[in-house]
Amino acid sequence: MPDPAPTGREHDPLGVPRPGRTVTGPVTEIVPTGVLVRVGPAPHGPEGLLRDDELAGRAVRVGDTLTVRIVRVDAARPRIDLALAADSRTAREGTDAELAVTAALAGAAVVRGMYGAPLARFEKTAGDFATAADLEAEKVILDLVRAARPQDAVTGEESGSTGPGGASGTERMWLVDPLCGTLNYAARNTLVAVNVALRAGADLTVAASADPFSGEVFWTDGERAHVRRDDGVDEELTPSPASRLVDVNLDPPFPNAPGFAAARLLADARFAERFQTRVLSTTLALAWVAAGRRAAYVTDGDPRDNVHFAAGIALCQAAGCVVTGLHGEPPHTGAGGLVAAADRETHTALLRMIGDPLPPGR
Structure with missing residues (x-):
């Protein structure tokens, strides 16, 4: 596009x-x-x-x-x-990380190009839908990945799992969210991300999360995390708790309710004293934790082979963030959910509030 x-x-x-x-x-x-x-x-x-x-x-x-x-x-x-x-010439011969970056940027170009135009909507579940931009961006990404890695399986937000194995247990699985923040985008809000990640075995090995409107792409080769801007220069990501901004995902599903409720966390007086809340409603916020633009990100849900969260988790881990489930267990285990924090102190404070919530009004 x-x-x-x-x-x-x-x-x-x-x-x-x-x-x-x-x-x-x-x-x-x-x-x-x-x-x-x-x-x-x-x-x-x-x-x-x-x-x-x-x-x-x-x-x-x-x-x-x-x-x-x-x-x-x-x-x-x-x-x-x-x-x-x-x-386009080198995607087939390049590394997995280069392919992730190329695919994310190609999807971002589609999202950027279709922004503001009247778009068909395709209903999925109550309150959730895809747009023509979601479908076109996913097609572009999947075409690149399949051409470069024909033996790998792929899971797309809109098209599901395809390729060898076709199931979550396959050895190499690309996880693609072509437009994270569809509701934002449809309302002509530019807070969105295009996410591409590779799970090899049990590990997220490479990932890229592109911001279509800033021109930035956050990426990792599994060892370090970087941001690349329009000039092609890579800058290493450095997490920081200095902003005190915590992004909380308020979108369903909520599999850990009533034990954990994101809205209740926001009403906790300890949270208000220590942090300030932001709600981007896109996993661009996870990339921002890795980049030091957010102190932390908190969500319910199951992050395992999740196209929404995979790229952001990989970025945060490679940048040196503290990343666990809602109760401090390793990601992708236990009750699920996700707490990604810039440092141990911020992470510990959030776990304490999640595990021992105060009654409303206290």
């Missing part, structure tokens, strides 16, 4: 990204010299030509999504020349 609607110096007045910019868009037509790729805002944005020599024999069909680089824009003719982006 196309880059976002034209804003500022990254686009010309016609909405075409300037030369050097990377865009993800659909193939709209096969022509004798190559393929046309839409590089401007949907649905009638301008198209660029990607020549056959750039494709190097790669089979492409109308509707396929490609990540391309704008090489030349000739407004007089008009004509836009494209090159296949380096990420």
